Amino acid sequence: MIEAGERVYSTKGTCGICHAIGRKGPRGPDLNGVGLRAASRKPDVSAKAYLLESLLKPSVYLVDDFAPMMPPMANILTPGEVMVTVAYLQSLGGKVDITPEDVRAVMQVNASQVSVVPEADSSAPVTAETVVGTTASEPLVGDPEKGKVVYDTLCIACHNPDPALAGPIGPEIKGASRDLLEARVLLGEYPQGYKPKRDTKIMPPMAHLANDIENLTEFLK
Incomplete structure (x- = not known):
């Protein structure tokens, strides 16, 4: 799952265009240790929920000195890809508590329905209800x-x-x-x-x- 998330990060997610790991990125912050930092970014919000929010509603919390230019990842990734990317980001210094069950729970959610409802309990599973919302997105169509x-x-x-x-x-x-x-x-x-x-x-x-x-x-x- 972490391997899949790293692959999404490096390819379809195009995250490396703006971010880097171990140094400041061209347009975004250094993601080294983000899995650990995510747990303390917002009071009463787990690392899992914070990282989900960062991918799906990236302008809600901005790191100092960086502009709100990141697009909502629901416009680019499927729900399953979002979840494995969260697992990969958690692995960068933190505890990976995204499980295969979490990923399965959201795989059948249409990308146009993906949103995030932060939950404080980091041990709670990410259910379909956790991530279904009203974020607008066009359905992803392949070639x-x-x-x-x-x-x-x-x-x-x-x-x-x-x-x-x-x-x-x-x-x-x-x-x-x-x-x-x-x-x-x-x-x-x-x-x-x-x-x-x-x-x-x-x-x-x-x-x-x-x-x-x-x-x-x-x-x-």
Whole structure:
């Protein structure tokens, strides 16, 4: 999960354009130790809630000497990607208390519904109710051509998109939903209640594909 968050941070989230780790960023503050600092930024707000708020409503709390230029990440990332990014940021000096259950709880939330209701108890799980709000955002739409490139490069060795031609190792994935792809890519798991027809349990970690979930979803429709 932390690996997936680091991948989102470095790629789709484009966080490194403004931030750095271990030094002041070009446009944003140094994130080294942010996992520890987040716990004391706002009274009665947990590190988890503060980091969620920082990603989804970045102008609510501004670090001194930095302008309010960060866009709301709900416009860029899926809810699952937001959650694994929080886990990665927590790992920078703090305690990671985002769990796979937290991520699963919000994976089916549409990006247009993501918001944050800070909670003081850092041990409390992040439920769908915790992060559902009214933040406006356009639904994320992938590029099927880019998805085809990813599929042809990595997926086809084990999966075949044609239901009549099952892959040599993995099940066919034609029509796979974003929820399924997000769960497999970000957590290496299946969505709650999903029962695959065939699971050889040998799929390697795919966190490096976190920024291609929408593209694959569009291609596999």
